[in-house]
Structures are given as structure tokens and as C-alpha cells.
Amino acid sequence: MDYEPVIGLEVHVQLKTSSKMFCGCTTEFGGSPNSHTCPVCLGFPGVLPVLNKKALLLAVRAALAVGCRISGEVKFHRKNYFYPDLPKDYQISQYDEPLSENGKIEIMSGGTAKTIRVKRVHMEEDAGKLIHEEGENSSLVDFNRSGMPLLEIVSEPDINSPDEAYQYLTNLKLLLKYLDVSDCDMEKGSLRCDANISLRPKGDKGLGTKAEVKNMNSFKGVKAALEFEIGRQSGLLDSGERIVQETRLWDPEKNITISMRSKEEAHDYRYFPEPDLVPFALDGNVAKAQKASLPELPKARKERFMNLLGLPDYDAEVLTQEKENADYFEECLKNYDKPKTVSNWMMGDISAYLNSRAMSITAIKMKPASLAGLLKEIDSGKISGKMAKEIIPEMCDTGKEASVIISEKGLSQISDVSELEKFADEAIAENSKTVEDFMKGKDSALMFLVGQVMKKTRGKANPAMVNEVLRKRLAGKK
Amino acid sequence: MSIKEDKIKYVARLARLKLTDEEVALFARQLDGILGYVDKLNERLDVAKDAVPMSHPHAASNPFREDEVRGSASSETVLANAPQKKGDFFKVPRIIEE
Numbered sequence A: 001m002d003y004e005p006v007i008g009l010e011v012h013v014q015l016k017t018s019s020k021m022f023c024g025c026t027t028e029f030g031g032s033p034n035s036h037t038c039p040v041c042l043g044f045p046g047v048l049p050v051l052n053k054k055a056l057l058l059a060v061r062a063a064l065a066v067g068c069r070i071s072g073e074v075k076f077h078r079k080n081y082f083y084p085d086l087p088k089d090y091q092i093s094q095y096d097e098p099l100s101e102n103g104k105i106e107i108m109s110g111g112t113a114k115t116i117r118v119k120r121v122h123m124e125e126d127a128g129k130l131i132h133e134e135g136e137n138s139s140l141v142d143f144n145r146s147g148m149p150l151l152e153i154v155s156e157p158d159i160n161s162p163d164e165a166y167q168y169l170t171n172l173k174l175l176l177k178y179l180d181v182s183d184c185d186m187e188k189g190s191l192r193c194d195a196n197i198s199l200r201p202k203g204d205k206g207l208g209t210k211a212e213v214k215n216m217n218s219f220k221g222v223k224a225a226l227e228f229e230i231g232r233q234s235g236l237l238d239s240g241e242r243i244v245q246e247t248r249l250w251d252p253e254k255n256i257t258i259s260m261r262s263k264e265e266a267h268d269y270r271y272f273p274e275p276d277l278v279p280f281a282l283d284g285n286v287a288k289a290q291k292a293s294l295p296e297l298p299k300a301r302k303e304r305f306m307n308l309l310g311l312p313d314y315d316a317e318v319l320t321q322e323k324e325n326a327d328y329f330e331e332c333l334k335n336y337d338k339p340k341t342v343s344n345w346m347m348g349d350i351s352a353y354l355n356s357r358a359m360s361i362t363a364i365k366m367k368p369a370s371l372a373g374l375l376k377e378i379d380s381g382k383i384s385g386k387m388a389k390e391i392i393p394e395m396c397d398t399g400k401e402a403s404v405i406i407s408e409k410g411l412s413q414i415s416d417v418s419e420l421e422k423f424a425d426e427a428i429a430e431n432s433k434t435v436e437d438f439m440k441g442k443d444s445a446l447m448f449l450v451g452q453v454m455k456k457t458r459g460k461a462n463p464a465m466v467n468e469v470l471r472k473r474l475a476g477k478k
Numbered sequence B: 001m002s003i004k005e006d007k008i009k010y011v012a013r014l015a016r017l018k019l020t021d022e023e024v025a026l027f028a029r030q031l032d033g034i035l036g037y038v039d040k041l042n043e044r045l046d047v048a049k050d051a052v053p054m055s056h057p058h059a060a061s062n063p064f065r066e067d068e069v070r071g072s073a074s075s076e077t078v079l080a081n082a083p084q085k086k087g088d089f090f091k092v093p094r095i096i097e098e
Ligand SMILES: [Zn+2]
Pocket: A020, A023, A024, A025, A036, A037, A038, A039, A040, A041, A042, A147, B072
């Protein structure tokens, strides 16, 4: 039978604060085990959590950017469960009155735009990290991550393919990076994703029994895990078996999901209002101020690049995929007003330089203004595009201005007409056969002569000028 | 009785409490009395309709913290009361998912 997958995603991102959500410990990644902990994030008796203002503001910012309605009052709840990485035996989270609800994220699905609704965006604290000792009957706990401020973004089950899930994640990450609310680094655990997936016969409106899949460490992993689940669940349904509601772990080595059997009651979290935190009043002004300070979001920026700067769709898409690239591009335009030319160089030689070194644009030494300087040298005819290609890696390595490298290497093009005329005359004298062909109307013969002049100048001549000078000299001979 | 013994056993298991049969019976009786007393409210007003659930006795006053790193405790302090440790880690019995 043909099935349609119904997928919902739960994404956790770490908010970009300097200190933890409820205490003054650093949020820096790494550090020796338990070196970033204190009585608050270790859950010692008698301590009180105090909310980090910036964490709340970043959360509001992210919620607004996905179009959520912000609640006027922020309440925290205790989510109760026992696990060694949870020092208080409860996690401070949000329950029936989350920070915000009813947002949306736009994706492209099979060439058409599709809206994935965001059910809620709420705040919670992270747990510690548990390390299982090989062959030992014990585990080790590092609480450095305990109490880190997290944002949980829950989608409605509007996603109908692994590819749509991938798109949703890519767009969400791009948005959060533009907002500067999170690093979204999956390797450092600052972005994590769990997926709920069920199948239903194509055309059906009801929902099947779902499985929750965890432990994916990349967006590609999410896609692969969902593809595996579709295969597994449709196999079961086809053979008339029942899908069990359960949590499954993705094994990236074997490319399969494995059942993580857990008791039903593990999901009874007995939420109740966190008595240690009074509710926070968020008057409309807070949301208004955050909304006013939102940067231009990727979609709007792409449209502006197309409509106001005249970039093709493809260029605008590529340049806005990383905020830093778009920033670099616009910075360069301040000194050089030809958007498509800048875009060509960025997507061509600069991108090649970055890719070969696995670097991001922020790591190169060539400033946007220096790139503008280089492009002006090409326009003035001082250097050729080919020479510019040779100069770019050095500019990126050293941060030297193009003009400095040009004079150091003696690279400038010969654009002195009288000098070019000398070479042109030589070429004409040495290639009488070709000249004859040209005179008889064979226009392509000229290209051979241009090549000869370029050879004589060791590539330092401006080909367009050589062409012009040759034509003039030959015309004089007629 | 609205609170049955199986409810007491269920809650005790969630809270990792080990209760004797006598305790289960005792707590069922006591909790039933307490909840019965609270239920009296419903005789006079419709709680669900007439009152907003109170999550805190204090009015909201937004006691925030600025986002400043104030340092952490030393590892000796942190691990001083740990029943078991290994290096700078807390050591706990291994949890096996059932
Ligand atoms: Zn702390």
C-alpha cells in the first residue's frame, strides 16, 4: 500500500548567553568535568534559581521571528523524572502556558512553497551529560551542561517527507543564526532534534501510531533516520502488524533505529508550577522592542538582493544561505557598486578558496573593501581578470591590498598604447601569411595575432586593447 | 473513597518511595480526607470556572539576573559530598533502560 509519512519535529537550541539560565556559571563549551557548576545548577538544597534576562529576550526574539504570538505572562513548571543527569530530579521547563504559540516556517517542497506550522516555542534548562563506562557497572556524570538555557521549538505534524524535514531544519537554523540567538552547532550539542513519525494510507486524514526517534547528530542523520522509519513502519503495516508507540534511537554507524524500551509511566512527568520562580510579566513593549530590533530575515534579504540589486535568484539564494556571506557582499558593495560582479567573484574564486580550506568568510584576511579595491583595478584595465584570480588567494592569506601585491609582483597590464603598437607591428611583420588571410576577409586570423602579442607581453597586455591596436595598424596597411 | 490504594502505589512508584501495605492503606485514608476537604470548595463555587489557577502567591515582579558570569564552585567543593567519584566526575550506578 502507499503510505504518507506524518512527521513532527522537536528542536532544542542552546540560547547564546554568557551565563547559564538560572545561575552565574559560564556557558562556555568544554572545560574539565564539573568545572562549570555551582550549587544552583547542581540542585543543592536551599538554592534559588534567578532567571537570566538575556535568555528570555533571546527566546522572545526567536519566537517572534517564527511568527509566534508571545504570551503576556511567562510561567515555569517542574517536569519531574529521575535520571542521573538531572540533579534536581526535575527540569525547569514550561507546560500549559508556554512563552509563545502558533508560528510558522516556510519551506520549499517539490518546487512549491509550503508552510509548516510551529506549535510552540518555549524555554527550559538543559540536563548534564552521562558517560557510560565501558565494561563497568557505573556511569560518570558531568554537569557542565546542566542549567544551560534552551529553546524548544515544536512543529505541528505538517511535514510529509524526510526531505521536507531537512528543509525545515535548514531554514530554522538559518533563521536562528541570522537572529544571533544560537550557534546551532550540532557537534557541540547546541542544536538537537527529535522526530515523531507515523504513517497513514495516502489520502487518509487520521493519524497512525507514532514512533519518537532520537539521537540524530546531523540534519542528514535526521533525513536518513526518517527514511529508515518509513521503510520499517510500512513493512510492519503491510504485513498486518501493529506499530508500537515507543522511543527509538538512531544508530548512525548501522543506519538503523533501535527500540529503546521504556515503561509507560516514564511519561508521567507530574508537571506542577515551579514555586521558586514567580511568573514573569511580558508587557507588549518587550515584544514590540524585540520585534523592532529583529534583523532583516533571510527571505526578505534574498528578495531585496533580487529586486533592488538585480541579482539572479540563484545568486541571491547562495549569498543569503550564510548571514556572514551576505554581510560581506553588502560591505563590499559600499565601495564597489556592481552587485553581479561582486557576486560572481564571491561564488567563484573566493568560495573555491574557502571550500578548499574548509573556512568561513569571517576567517579570511581580505576585507570586503580590499575586494572592492581589486575589482576596481580590473575595471581600470590595470590588471586582467586572470591576474586577479592569481592575486585573490594571497589577499585572503595575508590581507594585503591588491595594489600592493600588483606592484610587488610587477603584475600590471601594459595599457600604454605606444608600447602595444610596437609589439603589434612586430607580430604583423613576423606573420605575413596570417596578415594576408585577414586582409582577404578572414576575421578569425586576427585572434592568432592577438595571441602572438599576448605571448610577447607575457600575458601582461589587455587583450581588448591589443585587439583594437592591431585592427588600427592593419587598417593602415590596406 | 476517591483515592484508592492503587493510586497511592502508582504515585509512590513514580516518586521512588517504598511503602509497606500498612502505609499504603494509611496514606490512602489520609489523602482521601485531605482531598475531600478541598472538594468542599466545589460545593460553593465552580473552581474551574470562577478562579484563575494560582501558580504563585507573590505578584509578578520580574526578578531578573543580568547575563553575567559570576564563576563556579571549585571541583573540591562540588564533589565534596559525592558518595562516589572518579577524577572530576560524579560516579553513579549504571542505569539500564527497562
Ligand atoms: Zn551554576
